Amino acid sequence: MSAPAGAAGPVVRLAGHPDDDRTLLGGKAWGIQRMRSLGVPVPPAFAVTTDVCARYKAEGAKLPQDVADLLGDAMAYLESETGRTFGGGQAPLLVSVRSGAAISMPGMMDTILNLGESDEVQAALAAQTGDAAFAADTRRRFAEQFQDVVGSEAPEDPWEQLVAAIGAVFRSWDSRRAIAYRRERGLSDDAGTAVTVQAMVFGNLDDRSGTGVLFTRDPSTGAPEALGEWLPRGQGEDVVSGSHDPLALSALAEQQPDVYRELMDIATRIEQDGRDAQDLEFTVEAGRLWLLQSRSAKRTPQAAVRIAVALAREGLISESEALDRVSPEQAAAALRPTIDPRARSGATVLATGKPACPGVASGTIVTDTPEAEERADDEDIVLARPTTDPEDVPAMFAVNAILTELGGATSHAAVVSREIGVPCIVGCGEGTLMGLTGRTVTVDSEAGEVLEGALAIQAGVDSAGSDYGQLTEWARAAAGTAHPESGAGELADL
Numbered sequence: 001m002s003a004p005a006g007a008a009g010p011v012v013r014l015a016g017h018p019d020d021d022r023t024l025l026g027g028k029a030w031g032i033q034r035m036r037s038l039g040v041p042v043p044p045a046f047a048v049t050t051d052v053c054a055r056y057k058a059e060g061a062k063l064p065q066d067v068a069d070l071l072g073d074a075m076a077y078l079e080s081e082t083g084r085t086f087g088g089g090q091a092p093l094l095v096s097v098r099s100g101a102a103i104s105m106p107g108m109m110d111t112i113l114n115l116g117e118s119d120e121v122q123a124a125l126a127a128q129t130g131d132a133a134f135a136a137d138t139r140r141r142f143a144e145q146f147q148d149v150v151g152s153e154a155p156e157d158p159w160e161q162l163v164a165a166i167g168a169v170f171r172s173w174d175s176r177r178a179i180a181y182r183r184e185r186g187l188s189d190d191a192g193t194a195v196t197v198q199a200m201v202f203g204n205l206d207d208r209s210g211t212g213v214l215f216t217r218d219p220s221t222g223a224p225e226a227l228g229e230w231l232p233r234g235q236g237e238d239v240v241s242g243s244h245d246p247l248a249l250s251a252l253a254e255q256q257p258d259v260y261r262e263l264m265d266i267a268t269r270i271e272q273d274g275r276d277a278q279d280l281e282f283t284v285e286a287g288r289l290w291l292l293q294s295r296s297a298k299r300t301p302q303a304a305v306r307i308a309v310a311l312a313r314e315g316l317i318s319e320s321e322a323l324d325r326v327s328p329e330q331a332a333a334a335l336r337p338t339i340d341p342r343a344r345s346g347a348t349v350l351a352t353g354k355p356a357c358p359g360v361a362s363g364t365i366v367t368d369t370p371e372a373e374e375r376a377d378d379e380d381i382v383l384a385r386p387t388t389d390p391e392d393v394p395a396m397f398a399v400n401a402i403l404t405e406l407g408g409a410t411s412h413a414a415v416v417s418r419e420i421g422v423p424c425i426v427g428c429g430e431g432t433l434m435g436l437t438g439r440t441v442t443v444d445s446e447a448g449e450v451l452e453g454a455l456a457i458q459a460g461v462d463s464a465g466s467d468y469g470q471l472t473e474w475a476r477a478a479a480g481t482a483h484p485e486s487g488a489g490e491l492a493d494l
Contacts (some may be wrong), residue, residue: 010052011070013077014045014196024049026194028100031294038273040266040291044081045198046074048166050102053192056170063163071162074197082199087158091128092121094138094200097165099172101193104295106419107390107412108181109193110149110172112165113235114142114200116158129205137204141235162197169195180394184420198292201285203235208256208287211236213410214249216267217277219299219418220358220409222306222467226267229408236281236292239410245427246408252284259289270294275316276325277307279415298419300357301333309467312474319474326471333421334468336360339444340456348452350436351428353403356414358446359423361400362454365436369395376400380454382443384433388413396422401443403450405430425450 012020014029016036025033029047036042048067055064075086075093084093094116099109117139126135146154146161150168154161172178173193182189203211214228228249231239238244253260263282266289271278279297283290299307304326312322337360363380366372369392372383376398383395384403389412396402396416402424404413409426417424423445433450442455 009070010049010064010067011074012047012049013074014047023102023191024051024194026050026100026102026196027104027295028098028293029194029196030100032196032198034273035270035291035294038269040270041289042291043199043201044078045196046077047100048195048197050192050194053170053173053194054190056167057174061167061171063167068163071159075162078197078199084199086116087118088120088124090124092116092124094121094142095162096196096198096200097162097169098196098198099169099193100196101173102191103187104298105178105181105187106298106415107240108172108178108393109175109390110169111237112142112145112149112168113237114138115146115161115165117142117154117161118156118158121158131206134202134205138202141204145237166195166197169193175390177390177393180397184397201283201288201290201292203231203283203285204233205285207233209283209285210234210252211239211283212246212249212252212281213239214263214267214280214282215277215297215410216271216280217297217303217307217310219277219279219297219303220355222299222303222310224310226264227409229410236283239408240281240412240415245406246410256284256287259284259287262289266291272316275311277303277311298415300418301330301421302336302358304330305334305471306467309470320478322471323475323478331468331471337457339442339451340458343456344444344451347442347455349449350439350441350452351403351425351432351450353425353428353448353450354409354414355445355448356402356409356411356424356426357417357422359401359421360442360444360446360457361423362440362442362457363400365403365433365439365441366399367434367437373398382441384436385413386430386434387411388416396420401425401445403428403433403443405433 014032018034018037022030025047032045052067084091086093094114096113098111122135122139126132150164203209210232211234212230216226218227229246230249230252231246239246277297279295281293308322308325311317312319363382365382365384367384372381373395375381381399382401383399387404387406402417404426405428407426414426423443425445425448440454442451
């Protein structure tokens with residue numbers, strides 16, 4: 001039998017035990033445990049633990065038989081929780097298969113949604129919902145994603161699909177993009193990823209359905225207001241991939257005010273429980289809200305300073321914890337440079353978009369990802385793409401700035417650039433950037449402007465204002481008593 005929540009084992013039901021070992025469950029599954037313990041509406045799920053990832057590789061990229069034997073019991077748990085049947089029946093159960101390392105690596109590994117499809121299941125979904133177009137759309141999404149992630153056509157047998165998908169997620173731990181991410185962030189290659197299998201809820205079901213992402217505080221500026229995006233009749237990959245332009249979260253408030261109020265109440269509860277700004281993924285299915293994921297939000301250096309100080313002032317964390325939340329590198333980066341006003345005056349604006357990660361940088365626009373990565377060793381390069389995906393990550397680390405034609409503040413480009421501190425503007429408009437190849441530009445990502453030429457840049461000022469001053473004051477007070485390995489002394493010297 002699969003291990004119930006709270007018990008050790010290679011397959012664990014996620015029934016609301018937040019004390020389970022995060023290093024085994026991975027961050028995604030651990031977040032599900034935490035939300036379910038708070039009574040938040042979360043689709044039922046189980047996790048294949050991180051230690052299975054190493055066993056999978058050791059056994060020649062094959063799922064260990066003892067783990068495969070536990071999948072039936074784990075799926076039976078999802079069936080009992082949902083009243084649906086995996087692989088057929090009048091009410092079919094479809095699942096998502098998602099990665100989840102212990103330390104968040106957003107967008108670096110693979111996901112497959114709508115798994116469990118077959119001719120029989122598609123027909124049953126059409127009959128159950130009375131909507132053949134929905135059933136066909138869901139089948140199409142699955143087939144395309146399975147082909148892209150696994151590298152082969154999906155078999156008709158859902159159990160074969162499940163084993164293949166779990167293996168593909170494990171293999172994505174060693175993908176070029178994931179390795180490059182860990183190298184840049186100083187993370188170990190040995191930890192491995194867990195796999196979370198979760199019952200699907202459908203944002204593409206009808207006009208009262210959709211998907212979205214919510215940050216409980218602005219991850220670019222650190223402002224206390226929630227920031228989010230909403231895509232009616234969409235699924236999660238549509239938003240985070242940047243392939244669609246979502247609406248502001250205010251659209252959900254207008255369309256479904258009760259759902260919006262419930263979401264904001266849940267967001268507050270999760271932030272207070274986690275004692276940090278949160279990044280939440282949610283789906284609305286036929287007017288019913290479901291939370292899919294919660295994790296500490298990736299943020300810019302400026303936001304890191306502001307959020308740490310605000311949380312301490314609100315009593316959620318101590319001053320000492322606030323200092324631990326901001327690295328010396330983040331504190332230094334918070335004092336960012338700006339374009340010299342004299343140079344900006346009269347400068348030609350070539351494109352505008354949504355600020356994703358603030359900063360100023362100049363360089364030559366390159367639209368080919370491998371070329372941008374290669375040239376960035378010797379030149380100042382700005383990577384411009386219709387939208388970014390995980391394969392672009394090595395180049396994103398190497399270039400001076402990132403621009404996309406599509407996507408919003410919660411897209412792949414925005415989330416990755418925010419964490420690595422590379423200036424980024426998203427959603428400049430379809431067709432606006434590809435014709436700028438070879439042009440020298442200055443990117444002012446706080447203003448959301450791409451300006452012609454390499455403009456003069458002046459030294460930064462204390463843009464974090466009193467929050468930065470408060471943090472350094474706490475650091476100086478703590479420096480005399482700080483542990484030798486603490487960052488308080490470094491912060492105090494900035």
